[in-house]
Amino acid sequence: MRTTLKNRPGILAEIALACGQAEVNIASMQVFPGDPTVTDEFVVTASPGMTDLQLAEVFEKAGGTRVAVTRTGPDALxxxxxxxxxxxxxxxxxxxxxxxxxxxxxxxxxxxxxxxxxxxxxxxxxxxxxxxxxxxxxxxxxxxxxxxxxxxxxxxxAGMDVPLLQPAQRTPLPLTRRATLADIEGVAALHQRCSAETLYHRYQAPLRMPMTTRLARRLVVPDSGMAVVVQSGLDIVGHGLVEQVEDRWTFHLIVEDAWQGRGIGTMLVKQGAGRARALGAQRLTFVTATANDTLLRTVGRAGFVARVERHDGNVHITVPLTGVTPLQD
Structure with missing residues (x-):
């Protein structure tokens, strides 16, 4: 992890004390000099239950600013x-x-x-x-x-900086499109295949399965907003919902467990932003459970600048839509 600190005596002692109280072990550190601040990089280990956001808070409370956490492997030492x-x-x-x-x-x-x-x-x-x-x-x-x-x-x-050619994919690329009433069964089946953890991150509460047709219909054709799906073959493997809640536009997404880590979430974020822009939104807020750090990474990979806040035990990630091209059918 990396943080910016004031260049003054005692600041590292305060960081070490805060880490000790939080049971965070500092394995190594590296200093990038500056004036009047310095950038320090720490390799730390923490308890399995501590999230990246919680770890960042430890350093912020000890005086760190611009705190960033990145998971690393053994070679980080x-x-x-x-x-x-x-x-x-x-x-x-x-x-x-x-x-x-x-x-x-x-x-x-x-x-x-x-x-x-x-x-x-x-x-x-x-x-x-x-x-x-x-x-x-x-x-x-x-x-x-x-x-x-x-x-x-x-x-x-040495003449070795020419990018290597990648072989073409043999499997069909997933298709992202606007949801229709014909997707009700597919969206319900998507939720049926998702793990309890994935469902909790999406809804911030336990979800009773199998999903009712009424709920699936609302997810496909919402009262205020619109929905998008990611389709691979005959299956719906991802779903996103753009809704207007009072004066705020929100976007909720879910990706089937077997398809996570393949860029589906990034596709949905970009689609959701474009669709929301077409509906007149100036900003878009993603809501997720506090323990879900993956969504923030996904928003970053989609190229957005985000403001992260906590409300009622959940994390709200808000991005401006200035410059986003509206997407319409």
Whole structure:
């Protein structure tokens, strides 16, 4: 995790004390100097029940700002020189795409932050004059910019920075479209295949199954708003609902467990934003259970700048729709 701290004596002691009280263990840390603030990166371990948002709060209460949490693997404890040398080896000897390596080294997955301020952009120059752009929610430090540019320059000299061609997919791509009354049974079947955890994240309450036809109809043709579905073959594998609640537009989505992690949620977020914009919305709010950190990552992957707030035990993620192209049938 990474946070910005005031450059003053005692601040690290306050961070360490807060972590100790929260039973968060600091395994390693790295300092990116600055004035009047510094950026510190911590590798920590916490109890399995602690969410990324709760971990961020520990550091915020101890004086940290711009707190960002990113889940890492065991190699996070390696020093940076070792990690970059390993990345160089993966490109030159393993034939891996340099952009993919840099994204791993820089941790470009959108983090779970209490105040998500969008993406910082890193433009790297190849020897042949072309550029490689990498974006991340957490601002890049000068040291990270220098390291990334040095790695790209080295592999460019070796002629190894040409992206590898990916084989074409053999399975049909999922189709995102507006829901119709013909989707009532498909939406009900989608919910039937979802786990209790997925249903809870969507509805913030236990949902009785099987779903009634009345509820499925409301999800397909809402009273105020519209619905979208993601279809693969004959199955509905994702569903999103745009609704106007008083003066606020909301979007709720659900993705079948077997299809999670394949970009379906990102597709629904983009569709929901475009559909809401067509209905006249200026902002769109996603509502989810407090323990669901995945939705914030999905909104970030869709390219939106978000404001995260807590209301009545749930998390509200609000994005402005300025510049979003309205989607209409």
């Amino acid at each position: 390696d020093d940076e020189a070792t990690r970059y040398l390993r990345g160089m080896h993966e490109v030159l000897e393993g034939g891996r795409d340099v952009e993919s390596v840099l994204r791993d080294l820089l941790g470009t997955t959108p983090p779970d932050v209490l105040d998500y301020n969008g993406h910082d952009v890193l433009d790297l120059q190849r020897r042949n004059g072309t550029s490689l752009r990498i974006s991340r929610a957490v601002p890049f430090t000068p040291a990270e910019r220098s390291r990334a540019q040095a790695l790209l320059s080295l592999v460019s000299d």
